[in-house]
Amino acid sequence: MPTIKVPPVLRPQTDGEAEVTVDGSTVGEALNALASKYSGTKDQLFGPEGDLNRYVNVYLNDEDVRVLDGLDTKASDSDNIVILPAMAGGQSD
Amino acid sequence: MEAGTLKIEDIKQRIQNLTPEEALEEIEAGGDFVLLDTREPHEYAEAHLEGAKLVPPAEVAEQIDDIVPDTSQRLLVYCRSGNRSARAVHQLEGLGYENVVNIEGGIVEWQEKGLPVAEAEGMTREQRERYSRHTLLPEVGVEGQIKLLNAKVLLLGAGGLGSPTALYLAAAGIGTMGIVDDDVVDESNLQRQVIHSTDRVGVPKTESAKVTINGLNPDVEVIEHRTRLDAENIIDIIKDYDIVVDGADNFPTRYLLNDASVRLKIPVVSASILAFEGQISTFLPFDGPCYRCLYPTPPPAELAPSCGDNGVLGVMAGVMGLLQANEVIKLVVGIGEPLIGRLLLYDSLGTRFTELKVRRDPNCPICGPDAPETPESEMGVFPDYELFCQ
Numbered sequence: 001m002p003t004i005k006v007p008p009v010l011r012p013q014t015d016g017e018a019e020v021t022v023d024g025s026t027v028g029e030a031l032n033a034l035a036s037k038y039s040g041t042k043d044q045l046f047g048p049e050g051d052l053n054r055y056v057n058v059y060l061n062d063e064d065v066r067v068l069d070g071l072d073t074k075a076s077d078s079d080n081i082v083i084l085p086a087m088a089g090g091q092s093d
Numbered sequence: 094m095e096a097g098t099l100k101i102e103d104i105k106q107r108i109q110n111l112t113p114e115e116a117l118e119e120i121e122a123g124g125d126f127v128l129l130d131t132r133e134p135h136e137y138a139e140a141h142l143e144g145a146k147l148v149p150p151a152e153v154a155e156q157i158d159d160i161v162p163d164t165s166q167r168l169l170v171y172c173r174s175g176n177r178s179a180r181a182v183h184q185l186e187g188l189g190y191e192n193v194v195n196i197e198g199g200i201v202e203w204q205e206k207g208l209p210v211a212e213a214e215g216m217t218r219e220q221r222e223r224y225s226r227h228t229l230l231p232e233v234g235v236e237g238q239i240k241l242l243n244a245k246v247l248l249l250g251a252g253g254l255g256s257p258t259a260l261y262l263a264a265a266g267i268g269t270m271g272i273v274d275d276d277v278v279d280e281s282n283l284q285r286q287v288i289h290s291t292d293r294v295g296v297p298k299t300e301s302a303k304v305t306i307n308g309l310n311p312d313v314e315v316i317e318h319r320t321r322l323d324a325e326n327i328i329d330i331i332k333d334y335d336i337v338v339d340g341a342d343n344f345p346t347r348y349l350l351n352d353a354s355v356r357l358k359i360p361v362v363s364a365s366i367l368a369f370e371g372q373i374s375t376f377l378p379f380d381g382p383c384y385r386c387l388y389p390t391p392p393p394a395e396l397a398p399s400c401g402d403n404g405v406l407g408v409m410a411g412v413m414g415l416l417q418a419n420e421v422i423k424l425v426v427g428i429g430e431p432l433i434g435r436l437l438l439y440d441s442l443g444t445r446f447t448e449l450k451v452r453r454d455p456n457c458p459i460c461g462p463d464a465p466e467t468p469e470s471e472m473g474v475f476p477d478y479e480l481f482c483q
Contacts, residue, residue, distance in 0.1 A: 008367055
C-alpha cells in the first residue's frame with residue numbers, strides 16, 4: 001500500500017490528512033483509490049477523460065511520473081506518491 | 094627561559110626594536126635582510142608589507158630553517174601590533190639567529206602612519222574587517238567577497254520571502270540590490286516581514302526596506318522600483334540584474350518573470366510559501382528547467398489560495414527566504430550545488446525536507462528546443478498572463 005502525500009491545498013478534501021495510505025499497484029490505481037475515499041479530490045486530480053490534470057504534478061518518490069510510465073507507473077508498498085501543486089505565496093499577501 | 098613564560102614587556106626590553114619609520118628606511122634602502130610576517134594567513138591575505146614572507150607564529154620553529162637557513166641573516170619581523178613578532182624575535186634568537194629585530198607597533202601602527210602596504214585589491218580596510226568571516230572561508234575568500242560586492246540582485250517583493258532574503262544578502266555585501274514592490278507596510282505584515290518595523294507602518298515597503306538595509310550595511314546600493322512588474326516594464330527593470338529572487342504572490346507575475354528571464358538568460362531563485370509548507374528551486378535558463386517546465390499550467394483559483402486567504406506561519410518566510418539567499422550567494426560566488434533541476438519542499442510541522450527532480454520539458458514553449466526565438470522587436474511583448482492564469 002503506497003503512501004500518498006497530500007498537499008495543503010487538497011487537505012480540506014481529505015479531512016485534513018497529510019498522508020493517506022491506499023491500495024493500488026500503480027500510481028493511477030493509488031490516486032483513484034484516494035479519489036474514491038475522498039471524492040472531493042477527484043476533480044482536482046483528474047480531467048473528464050480520466051487523465052491527470054496538467055497543473056497537478058505527481059511524483060513517485062523523487063521522480064515525476066510523466067518521465068516514468070505516467071499513471072501506469074508501478075508503485076510498491078514502500079513508495080511515496082507526492083502530489084505537488086504550484087504555489088505562489090510569499091510577497092505581500 | 095622559554096619565550097612563552099616571559100612577560101611581553103620583558104621580551105620587548107631584551108630584543109632589538111625598530112620604529113616603523115626606521116624599518117621603512119632600511120627596507121627602502123634595499124639592504125640585505127629578510128622581512129617576516131608572523132601572523133595568520135588570512136591576516137596576511139588582507140594586507141602585508143611588500144616582500145614579506147609569511148611565517149605563522151605557531152610555525153616559526155618548524156619553517157624558519159627552510160625560509161632562512163643562514164642564522165647570520167638579518168631578519169625584520171612584524172605582526173599585527175608588535176606582540177607576536179616580539180615573541181617570534183625572542184624565539185628566533187633562541188634558535189641561534191643572531192641579527193633579528195622587531196618592528197614596533199606592527200602593521201596597525203604602520204598603516205596608521207600612512208606607510209605603504211600591499212593590500213588585497215578591491216576591498217577597503219573596513220570591508221576587510223566587515224567581511225572577514227566570509228573571506229576566512231577558503232570557498233569564498235577575498236575573491237568571492239569581491240564578486241558579492243559587485244553583484245546586482247533584484248528582489249521581487251519586500252514581503253515575507255523578500256524580507257529575510259534582503260537582510261542576509263545585505264549583510265553578505267551584495268553590492269546592488271533592487272527591490273520591486275508597490276505596497277506599503279501594513280500591521281499584518283510584521284508577523285513575518287522582518288525588514289520592516291512597527292514605526293514604519295504606512296511607509297512604502299521599498300523605502301522601509303532601504304532604511305533597514307543601509308542601517309545594516311551602507312555598502313549596499315538599494316534601488317527602489319516602486320511599481321508592480323508587468324509586461325510593459327519587466328524587461329527594463331530586470332535586464333541589468335545578475336540574478337532575480339522571486340517571491341511573488343501571484344501566478345501571472347511568476348509566469349511573466351519566467352518568460353522574461355528566459356529571454357534575457359537571467360537566473361531566477363524561486364520560492365513560495367503557504368501555511369506550513371514551502372517550495373524552492375533555482376532556474377538557470379537553458380542549463381536547467383524553467384518554471385514552465387515544472388508548472389506548464391497554472392492551477393485553477395480554488396487550488397491556488399494565497400497566504401492572505403489561508404495564513405502562513407511567519408517562520409516559513411524566514412526559512413524559505415534564507416534558502417533563497419543561500420542560493421543567490423552560491424550562484425554569485427560560483428560554489429556548491431545550486432538547486433538547478435531540483436525542487437526542495439519543506440514541511441515545517443514535520444520538520445521534513447523532500448527533494449524532487451525537475452527535468453527540462455522537451456515541449457516547453459519557452460525554453461524547449463522547439464521554442465521560437467524571440468525577435469529583438471518583440472523582447473518586451475508578452476501574452477496576457479492574467480487571462481492565462483484564470
